[in-house]
Amino acid sequence: MAGPMGTDIPRWANVVVLPIVNLIAAFLVSGLVVLIIGENPLEVVQILIWGAFGFEEAIGYTLFYATNFIFTGLAVSIAFHCMLFNIGGEGQAYIGGLGITLVGLHFGFLPPIVLIPLCVIGAALFGAAWAFIPAYLQAKRGSHIVITTIMFNFIASSVMVYLLVNVLIQPGSMQPESREFGEAAIPFVHEALAWLGVEFAESPWNLSFLWALVCCVLVWGYVWHTRWGYEMRTVGTSPTAAAYAGISETKSIIVTMCISGALAGFLGLNEIMGYHHRLLLHFSGGYGFVGIAVALMGRSHPVGVCLAAILFGALYQGGAELSFEIPTITRELVIVIQGLVIIFAGALEFMFKPQVEAVFRWFMPRRSAAAPAE
Amino acid sequence: MEDFTLFVLVLDATLRVSTPLILAALAGLVSERSGVIDIGLEGKMLGAAFAAAAVAAITGSAWIALAAGIGVSVLLALIHGFACITHAGNHIVSGMAINIFVSGLTIVLGAKWFSQGGSTPQLPHEGRFMPLEWPGAEAVADVPVIGPLYSELLSGHNLIVYVAFLAVPFIYWMLFKTRFGLRLRAVGENPQAVDTAGISVFFLRYRAVIICGILCGIAGTYLSTAMGASFVRDMTAGKGYIALAAMIFGKWKPLPTMLACLLFGFLEAVAIRVQGAELPIVGQIPVQFIEALPYVLTVVLLAGFIGKAIPPKADGVPYIKEH
Numbered sequence: 001m002a003g004p005m006g007t008d009i010p011r012w013a014n015v016v017v018l019p020i021v022n023l024i025a026a027f028l029v030s031g032l033v034v035l036i037i038g039e040n041p042l043e044v045v046q047i048l049i050w051g052a053f054g055f056e057e058a059i060g061y062t063l064f065y066a067t068n069f070i071f072t073g074l075a076v077s078i079a080f081h082c083m084l085f086n087i088g089g090e091g092q093a094y095i096g097g098l099g100i101t102l103v104g105l106h107f108g109f110l111p112p113i114v115l116i117p118l119c120v121i122g123a124a125l126f127g128a129a130w131a132f133i134p135a136y137l138q139a140k141r142g143s144h145i146v147i148t149t150i151m152f153n154f155i156a157s158s159v160m161v162y163l164l165v166n167v168l169i170q171p172g173s174m175q176p177e178s179r180e181f182g183e184a185a186i187p188f189v190h191e192a193l194a195w196l197g198v199e200f201a202e203s204p205w206n207l208s209f210l211w212a213l214v215c216c217v218l219v220w221g222y223v224w225h226t227r228w229g230y231e232m233r234t235v236g237t238s239p240t241a242a243a244y245a246g247i248s249e250t251k252s253i254i255v256t257m258c259i260s261g262a263l264a265g266f267l268g269l270n271e272i273m274g275y276h277h278r279l280l281l282h283f284s285g286g287y288g289f290v291g292i293a294v295a296l297m298g299r300s301h302p303v304g305v306c307l308a309a310i311l312f313g314a315l316y317q318g319g320a321e322l323s324f325e326i327p328t329i330t331r332e333l334v335i336v337i338q339g340l341v342i343i344f345a346g347a348l349e350f351m352f353k354p355q356v357e358a359v360f361r362w363f364m365p366r367r368s369a370a371a372p373a374e
Numbered sequence: 375m376e377d378f379t380l381f382v383l384v385l386d387a388t389l390r391v392s393t394p395l396i397l398a399a400l401a402g403l404v405s406e407r408s409g410v411i412d413i414g415l416e417g418k419m420l421g422a423a424f425a426a427a428a429v430a431a432i433t434g435s436a437w438i439a440l441a442a443g444i445g446v447s448v449l450l451a452l453i454h455g456f457a458c459i460t461h462a463g464n465h466i467v468s469g470m471a472i473n474i475f476v477s478g479l480t481i482v483l484g485a486k487w488f489s490q491g492g493s494t495p496q497l498p499h500e501g502r503f504m505p506l507e508w509p510g511a512e513a514v515a516d517v518p519v520i521g522p523l524y525s526e527l528l529s530g531h532n533l534i535v536y537v538a539f540l541a542v543p544f545i546y547w548m549l550f551k552t553r554f555g556l557r558l559r560a561v562g563e564n565p566q567a568v569d570t571a572g573i574s575v576f577f578l579r580y581r582a583v584i585i586c587g588i589l590c591g592i593a594g595t596y597l598s599t600a601m602g603a604s605f606v607r608d609m610t611a612g613k614g615y616i617a618l619a620a621m622i623f624g625k626w627k628p629l630p631t632m633l634a635c636l637l638f639g640f641l642e643a644v645a646i647r648v649q650g651a652e653l654p655i656v657g658q659i660p661v662q663f664i665e666a667l668p669y670v671l672t673v674v675l676l677a678g679f680i681g682k683a684i685p686p687k688a689d690g691v692p693y694i695k696e697h
Contacts, residue, residue: 033479033482036483037483037486038486085464085466087466087470133673137673137676137677141676141677141678142678143673143676143677143678144676144685146413146466147618147619147622147672147676148673148676150413150615150618151615151619151669151670151672151673152669152673154612154615154666154669155666155669155670155673158662158663158665158666158669159662159666161662162660162662162663165662166660289470289474292467292470293474296467328485328486329482329486330481330482330485330491330492332477332478332479332481332482332485332492333478333482334478335474335475335477335478335481336475336478336479336482337478338474338475338478339471339472339473339474339475339476339477339478339479340471340475342467342470342471342474342475343453343457343468343471343472343475346463346464346467346468346471347457347458347461347463347464347467347468347471348456348457348461348463349463349464350461350462350463351461
């Protein structure tokens with residue numbers, strides 16, 4: 001990613017220590033906010049952790065949210081590798097949900113073993129299609145992808161409101177929701193575990209989580225172990241070098257964005273097929289934007305994205321529990337923390353670098369002095 | 375005659391709806407002309423709207439509310455500046471972060487302070503910017519054509535509406551007729567040259583983001599204390615992004631930007647009017663279609679199908695001074 005990466009500190013410090021320092025800074029400022037509303041930050045931390053991991057149901061919810069964030073986080077990360085900033089995850093996820101719904105409503109007669117993969121393809125195609133237009137405009141006409149994807153979020157929202165209110169609404173219903181399509185449901189984890197004879201508390205956590213992990217492996221393989229992935233990273237690092245090497249920038253941009261849109265589209269697998277079983281207004285609920293924080297925190301690496309997604313999943317679930325325990329704190333505290341994480345881990349990524357380097361230099365001379373003796 | 379009155383009423387609504395767009399779009403314009411991309415217009419407006427309403431609810435003074443709105447917005451602008459100018463951070467990440475941070479913080483603080491789920495109480499008249507009647511508006515109201523134009527369209531808006539429209543020539547003058555404006559535009563095109571001339575790139579850009587903060591602050595204050603009578607959660611509802619679109623639509627120039635804001639404001643005013651109404655020829659137009667139109671138009675413009683939108687050359691590029 002952009003920024004002065006040239007450094008005399010070990011790589012792992014850059015990759016591990018710096019994000020943790022940034023995260024601590026974000027948490028400290030969040031603690032200040034808690035102090036301002038007159039609560040005890042330590043108590044809040046305690047409730048957050050207990051609320052996210054303290055009991056089986058909590059863990060289920062945490063991982064349910066984490067699944068959303070893995071999808072949207074991967075979507076933002078893969079675009080980062082091509083130096084593209086996909087802010088449109090929200091819209092792509094929303095439209096991806098439309099793909100699932102259309103398949104679910106029209107092919108409901110098929111057995112789940114055929115229907116579910118079809119839905120997955122529907123989500124991917126619709127998400128990718130919504131990302132394709134901004135990608136094409138960026139690649140061919142030079143329209144700034146950040147602005148076009150922002151615009152496409154709003155257009156997606158209008159399209160979906162229109163479709164839900166006028167077309168997809170269940171006849172006779174007042175709620176802008178589609179009819180339930182239970183046949184395309186992805187099983188819950190507690191159900192799956194029950195088949196194996198293991199008991200687990202009921203929660204929305206479902207098997208899309210496994211698909212999210214598979215996507216992590218696929219993205220990892222694509223980015224670092226395929227030719228297209230290599231081309232994508234080359235275009236991201238140096239478009240000029242890529243052009244000299246005969247790599248098509250246009251192709252890389254379009255393919256990358258389509259993959260990114262498809263990944264964002266998978267959000268609907270978890271939310272719609274895994275939990276609600278019908279299309280809802282605003283089901284994408286800001287998860288697309290959280291993906292930006294997750295990608296930045298996770299340094300655009302699938303492993304980092306998974307860890308960051310679980311962190312944010314825990315924040316979301318813990319935050320819900322928190323607003324139960326301390327009514328003066330609303331759930332939106334989590335959004336504040338999220339914003340702060342993006343500021344410190346993203347915009348001020350290298351603010352603490354001199355300090356971290358200073359600390360390392362304090363310890364390093366002894367190591368390098370010892371080296372020649374070997 | 376009735377059609378004419380209706381038309382005047384729609385134009386009247388257009389002015390009211392366009393006001394925050396104009397202020398925010400000019401804010402973005404000044405910032406981007408200096409080379410700092412600002413997608414945080416939304417967050418700054420929201421923060422200002424909340425601060426203004428909260429302060430107005432407590433002090434009952436619209437002017438103190440305005441000061442608070444501007445203060446908060448400038449503070450947020452300075453955070454953006456700190457990240458983008460001083461630390462060469464990614465402008466879009468920073469702007470995004472501010473939007474998310476503010477959307478959460480206003481609700482957390484509002485819920486705690488006013489216990490109304492994130493809203494502020496209804497503001498008293500003294501705490502708001504009330505409509506100003508122009509002299510003679512009452513008297514000429516019944517005169518055909520000129521009457522409604524004067525008494526409905528021109529008269530009867532609050533102070534901030536007039537400020538917004540006066541800000542357009544002022545910003546134009548500042549950017550294109552003053553030395554400061556010349557330097558500010560230069561720093562957005564070629565910061566190295568400005569630096570070579572011995573002028574501080576950082577200081578210029580900081581001044582640009584402060585101006586951006588002031589304008590967003592006024593826009594936010596308008597939303598909660600002039601157009602509305604309290605703060606409601608997420609009350610900006612994408613206006614910051616429409617303003618951004620208008621700025622691009624206006625090709626980073628004050629007057630065209632204002633016209634784009636008026637166009638988008640007009641669409642919004644029409645959308646409210648035609649909700650469910652049968653129109654001649656086209657029949658019923660879905661409101662969502664009109665709502666999405668500003669975004670669609672901006673994408674079409676960006677695609678280069680209607681003219682070309684070229685941003686300042688150094689827009690979004692951090693300047694790292696060599697030592």
